Amino acid sequence: MPDYGHDLRFGSFITPQNRRPDAVTELALLSERAGLDLVTFQDHPYQPGFLDTWTLLSWVAARTERVHLAGNVLNLPLRNPAVLARSVASLDLLSGGRIELGLGAGAFWDAIEAMGGRRLTPGQSIEALGEAIDVIRGLWDAGERRLLRVDGAHHPVNGAKRGPAPAHDVPIWLGAYKPRMLRLVGAKADGWLPSLGYLQPEDIPAGNKVIDEAAGEAGRDPREIRRLLNLVGGDFEASGRGLLQGPPARWVEQLLPLALEDGVSTFILGSDDPRAIQTFAGEVAPALREAVAAGRAPSGTGAGTASVRARPARALSLRREGIDYDAVPASLAATAVEPGDRGYDDARSTYVWPGSPGLVLRPSTPGQVAEALTFARRQNVPLAVRSGGHGISGRSTNDGGIVIDVGAMNGVEVIDRERRLVRVGAGARWGEVAEALAPYGLAISSGDYGDVGVGGLATSGGQGFLGRSYGLTIDHVVGAEVVLADGRVVRADAGNHPDLFWALRGAGGDIGVVTSFDIEAAEVGDVVFAVLVHDASDLAPFLERWGTLVEGSPRRLTAFLSAFPGQAGGQVLAQTVAVWAGDDTDAAVTAIEPFLELAPVLRQQAQLAPYAAIVAPHRNRHSGGQAQLRSRSALVDHIDGAVSAAVAGMFAAGDVAMFQIRSVGGAVNDTAPDATAYAHRTQNFSLSAVAGESRRAEADLAWERLGVNAIYPNFESHGDEDLPARAFPPDTLRRLRQVKAAYDPHNVFRHNVFRNGFPVAPAADGEARRENDQ
Template sequence: MPDYGHDLRFGSFITPQSRRPDAAVTLTRLSEQAGLDLVTFQDHPYQPAHLDTWTLLSWAAARTERIHLSGNVLNLPLRPPAVLAKSVASLDLLSGGRIELGLGAGGFWDAIEAMGGRRLTPGQGVDALSEAIDVIRGVWDAGERAQLRIEGTYYSVRGAKRGPAPAHEVPIWLGAYKPRMLRLVGAKADGWLPTLGYVTPEDVSGGNKIIDEAAVEAGRDPREVRRLLNLMGGDFGAAGGGLLKGPPATWVEQLLPLALQDGVSTFLIASDDPRAIQTFAQEVAPGLREALAAERASTATVTGPARPARALALRSPGIDYDALPASLSAIAVEPGDRDYSRVRSTYVWRGAPGLVVRAATPGQVADALDFARRQDVPLAVRSGGHGISGRATNDGGIVIDVGAMNGVEVIDRARRLVRVGAGARWGEVAQALEPHGLAISSGDYGDVGVGGLATAGGQGFLGRSYGLTIDHVVGAEVVLADGRVVRADAEHHPDLFWALRGAGGNMGVVTSFDIEAAEVGEVVFAVLVYDASDTAALLEGFGRLVEDSPRALTAFMSLFPSGPGEPILAQNLIVWAGDDTDAAVAAIEPFLGLGPVLQQQAQLAPYAAIVAPHHNQHHGQSGTRTRSALVGHLDGATSALVAGLFDRGAGMVQVRSVGGAVNDTPAEATAYAHRTQNFSLTGVFHSSRDDQAARAWERLGAEAIYLSFESHGDESLLAKAFPPPTLRRLRRVKAAYDPCNVFRHNFPITPDPAG
């Protein structure tokens, strides 16, 4: 196969000499400044004249910002693969995704054995390398929950914990020359890395043939294997007459056939001469790129990475992947991709989408929407993915993930005005605002995403003093269903602005919010744990105390069985919005009398400390469903009914206080119109008991729900999510901004110009 269509990359191959330990790092930084893509170092751990390559890689990563780094190639017999995998992943995470992995089977066996390594025959070395690749990739597969077990002849792991995963998909390149090693490259590796001098251009062609045949035999596309080449023995000062002997134009002329006819796409100059490295970066690299681009244009060469055959088989039949625009190709994740396990599911729901687009700009969101509208599959939008309604993923459809748009900026301190990206987590927002003495009421867990909560309502720890999150949103940037990017506020698209605050998921994709924060420094945070055996009495007393408390106090209480046949426990989280500890203690002390207290603690702490981000991976919690209700009071009848839910399969019930400032906002001011209730109830049930739970939940007689906590999206619940006047107005706004009902996979508000 000729040109494999890979993008051209250029790098340096530097000697890690120990006599001048600073020289290798100086040349690394020079390579970065000159514009090269990659720096590599040979690895001979038994060579006293060389620095340890892995230590050098770590030091060089810390001294650079952009350039990628790799061993060329790392000596596997002296670097155990499981530990090497963790080392690579760790340095990749620390460097921002700049580490590649070049591996060799070993060759200088006397020296390797002298250092404590195991002597192997060439054939054994190939087998050991094959096993090592499996171990390394198994360790990196942090999305797989099962422990890693590989029983090999040379390398075995027996129940190792996986992870961490690297920051990017680290390729494994093999230094290989003999047929058996070349076949391993084709079967398992991501790249072939020989050295010119040990191979001739003719050898490159022959090696490619073996690699390609092995790749096809393994069910792979040969284009999955990048071809790299170390350029040794070149000289820009020579008058010509030999390979890579002469001016840069000669190098371009001689390297072009290697790129066109042999598919070499990464060229590494083996030199410790600063002038040679600069000339290679600034004259050879652009010249060869230009020449190759011209040749490719004339032959219509297919470029870009190849999809592995195993991944192609996992594609959703309803998505035209070949039509994906170029602007999305680098940010799209498909089944079979390394990152798929990280993005497929949400906190509650285990999903299997056919495509996840991790958009970083409103323009990319618009392109993703345009693409999604032309596919016959469900569409979901995700900010943090923590929402318990589970609507941020799907099966077989498309997910637009805005997590990359996560900026937090105080744009006007005097007005307490903050611009927050929809993909930020509320814990990150709290940390960014703490130095300014500001906070935004934002749920009760730091991993919750901004976009979902700030369009649905926003019941938070500062709710009774501050109100809902949406009550302080003063503007938003929105990508509409037709791809337009608009600002919605009181003066621009006011009808859309109204709808976004309570039903935003049905109207567009919000990419950023302008929010008025509250002046909040430290708060008093109390945690009280009760024996809730007398559940109804505890609930009724809790409700009475909350309603009688000053507005500075907001309390969330969670009740759950402590175990089969064991009493119900209750955890009461109380936030006093201020640092007046005397007033806080006076307000909190009455809650100690609700029942037998098993644990109590209180502290003065920054608001950011109680909603710290955890950055947990979401794998879904299959089998759970949630029910929601908004109620005015926890009277005796309501408390008794809630207590009875545990006899009907409830795994947890949460009671959030939502009165006070929440009810100061007029019902018609936002699409969240429930402004008379004091409590928000959430029940968590196993799906196997869903019907029983539904009947028990209906006995509460609640006329209102909070849609973010309701995993049942059927249309019958719309009247409880939105009162009739609100729903009619929403249908009219929907008809104006999403007449084709693109955003129909949240709560199903159908467009109707007449309401």
């Protein structure tokens, strides 16, 4: 196979000499500035003239932002694989997914033995390397609950706890030359990493043949294995005609057949000369990329396509009907996740719902979102869009379909401090947003949990801890970048696509894929955060008094309540979380103290804290562990006698496991009902209840006794036919259907508001014309 179709990458191979540590670091920084993709360091722990390579990698990871890093190659006999697995995963998490793992079986055995390592024969060292790969991969598999056991002769592991998982699917590259090592590359590794100076001209095609045959025997596709090459001993100044001697054009001429005929896709320059690194990055890399693209054009081989097409036989059997995996756009292939991938368990489910999508696409730009959407429309499977995946509704995963995960688009930028204008990527989580805004003394009211994604909340409402003071999240969205169903990328604000802008604020998931929001933040630094726990066993009067007290409180106070059964029979506990939007502790205490009189207090605490601290991101792994719970919602003007009695009846009958009230009056209701698609602007409270699936029928019947006709879709876990009419008043729904007809006439986003269907249907042509004539 002359060309494996991988995208071209270029790197540097730097000597970790310790005479001038700053010079080594500067070469790494220069590599990043020059545009290289990868920085690598040799690893000889027994060499006293070298810096320790792992320490150096950690230091450089902290000093760089974009470039990937690797040992070239790490000396396995002196690095315990179980510890190395956790070291790699930890540094990968800390660096944002920029660590690769190059491994060597060992050489210079006298020096290794002098350092306390165990001398191995060549056969034993290869056997030990194979065991080490099993250990490393096993520990990275944090989704597997069983303890790791590897019955190895050299690296046994007996019941180790797995994890952490790296931030990305870390490849394992092996430095290999002899047939047995090459067969190990084909059987278990993700890349072959030799040095050109140790190879004869025929060694690369011969090595590829051994690797490809071993891959086939292991049930793998040879395209899974990247071919890398260290270029050591080259010279841009030399006038001779030897290999890699002469100007950049000669380098390109000599490297081109290695790419097109031998499948090498990563070229790593071994040099400590800053000028050579700059020349390699600035002249050789772009010219070689262009030449390879031209060489591939007649055969239709696209760079990057192998990342999705090249699958082990086991993984190929897990692919789903209705998805053309070979047609995944090249720009998305490298980060796509499908069943059988090591990262699939982390990508398949949401906080509440277990999912089994056939493909998860992870775009990082609006253009890539458009490509993902265009591809998805051609497939005969459901489509879901995910930002944070925390939503109760479960609409951001599916079974057998495609998920477009915008989590990589997670930037937070203060673009105008004077206007308090913030640009937030749809893939960010609100805890991260709060952390980023805290140094500016700004905050955005955004739910009550830091792991919630920006995209889902900022297109539906946003009932947050600052709600009574500042309104819903959507009330402060002043613009958005949106990818429409037909793939267009547009700006929506008061002056551009105003009808789309209206619909995005309350029903955005049904209209398009928002990639970023411009939001006016509030001047918020420290807040008073109070938690009170009451014995609310006499539940009905407690709830009624609680609601009256909230409505009469100053707008600076926003209170949420959670009620759940206590340990004693018939006992109900009620936890109030109250936030005073400011640092006036005296005023806050005056507002909060009346809540202490509602019922016997079991616990109380209050503190002055940064807003970012109370919505800190937890970064929990989503495993769909709450799918047996059903959630219902309602919006009510008051917690009156009828509402409180109905809720108390649900608890008495055991119909609900938990009940919550979020206060949404005050500033929320300052916005006109027709200003956004979230039109429920008279209600002071948002209710939700959680029931077990076994009590679904009883809970539904009890919930209907509330007699409410307004809901908040984010808290509805199951679709019902009348949900759109309850989520949107008649005039709002009519207008929303008009917008839907204009921007998503084919109902592409029909799965993106209510998990089990019943979306907002586009207005029919005749209906649209009648509406426009009025």
